[in-house]
Amino acid sequence: MVDRGFALETRLRQREANDLKRTLSPVDSIAERGYFAEPSGGDLPVLESEEALVFASNNYLGLTGDQRVQDAARQAAATVGTGSAASRLVTGDTLVHHDLERLLAETKRTDRALTFSSGYAANVGTITALDPDVIFSDELNHASIIDASRLADADVVVYDHCDADDLRAKLTARAERDESTEPTGADDRSDESWLIVTDSVFSMDGTVAPLEAICRAAEEVGAWVMVDEAHATGLYADGGGIVQSESLEDRVHVQMGTLSKALASQGGYVAGSDALIELLINEARSFVYSTGLAPPAAASASEALHISRYGDVRERLWENVAHLRDGLEALDLEVLGDSQVLPVIIGDRRDALDLAAGLRERGIVAPAIRPPTVPEGASRIRIAPTATHDEADIVNCLEAFQIVGKKVGLF
Known part of the structure; x- marks a missing residue:
């Protein structure tokens, strides 16, 4: 009989041979330090005896362990319930949301905002609900934007990373092609809907999109702009993102973000006009057909956002970022980006893996990022400090880089 199944073991062996096989390594708590377990497959994990410093988390403000955030989650669970139990269009809509x-x-x-069960769901639901004819996408946009573009069945035009001039050139080329089409022809594109989508902070490069220039290019051709603020929400002006720090709210049509990074919770959101939110409530399938965000997640995100806006956690984070960047650059390491994400470029895949393993042996958790996540020859260590790391933690991280870097031949 013909085997029409799937060669799972072969595929897994191939991934392992290419240093691409991923594993799960549980940790006892989500914080700036913790006890990890070796990958255990389906067996019960066993925690290591040594505590490690975590420089790989998106818990940028360190609020997952904040008593106020935890109390907000407990109160919501006790008052409203632990889960929404249905789509928000049925009975899962609460005052906490x-x-x-x-x-x-x-x-x-x-005008308004709408929460989703994840950032991935927010991107997929929003882009498919807008149903654009053409999407202009930064070449390093998040996988959820790429997948959403495929599901939307749009023409996708990829522009060079953070390059507003290349975007403008591609917008112009598309407009000129459309103008040359006979208005009465079957291929008339004069009424196409165009959506420009970009991350604001790119999580693997730490780069920040030139949003003002992107908005200018969009306005020249009448396109809409959608910005994914997943790695910026909570970190900039008054707890907002890059859109707020550059005062672009009136020029960005769709603002998307997550609750699962700086806001120490789970879920995603979209913010925009009344009409946008009403459309998503009615046509975003990942909202309509998903159980509503759990009330404790919504409450903890609210409290974290309040702390971000009115506390000093953002200032503490940026102090740690500056200290760590200065120290890494003093070691003659190449550090990319303009944000809280500090990618240390190593180049060779094996060198990056060896450096990450050496750092881990010295109690520093900082993963190697290698192809296909990043281009060939651009393997790196992704460093992300949190507001709750103290000065001694930063010094320990820098010392580990210096010692292990010498061992693997980087210096």
Whole structure:
């Protein structure tokens, strides 16, 4: 009989041979330090005896362990329930959701906001609901944007990373092609809908998109702009993102972000006009057909956003970022980016893996990022400090880089 199944073991062996096989390594708590377990497959994990410093988390403000955030989650669980138990269009809509969405809209300076079960769901639901004819996408956009573009069945035009001039050239070329089409022809494109989509902070490069220039290019051709603020929300002006720090709220049509990074919770959101939010409530399939965000997640995100806006955690984070960047560059390491993400470029895949393993032996958790996640020859260590790392933690990280870097021949 013909075997029409799937050669899973062969595929896994191939990944392992190419140093691409991923594993799960549980940790006892989500914080700036923790006890990890070796990958255990389906067996019960066993925690190591030595605590490690974590410089690989997106818990940028360190609020997952904040008592106020935890208390907000407990209170919501006790008052509203541990889960929404249904789509928000059925019985899963609560006052906790609306309180968070009100605060998000206020922070993002928009009419309204809407929460999703994840950032991935927010991108997929929003882009497919908008149903653009053409999507202009930064070449390093997140996988959820790429997948959403495929599901939307749009023409996708990829422009060079953070290159507003290349974007403008591609917008112009598309417009000129459309103008040359006979208005009465079957291929008339004069009424196409165009959406420009970009991350604001790119998680593997630490780069920041030139949003003002992107908005200018969009306005020249009448395109809409959608910005994914997943790695910026909570870190910039008044707890907002790059859109807020550059005062672009009136020029960015769709602001998307997550609750699962700086806001120490789970889920995603979209902020924009009344009409946008009403459309998503009715046509975003990942919202309509998903159980609503769990009330404790919504409440903890609300509290984290409040702390970000009115506390000093953002200042503490940026102090740690500056200290760590200065120290890494003093070691003559190449550090990319303009944000809280500090990618240390190593180049060779094996060197990056060896450096990450050596750092781990010295109690520093900082992963090697290698192809296909990044281009060939651009393997790196992705460093991300948190607001709750103290000065001694930063010094320990830098000392580990210096010692292990010598061992693997980087210096």
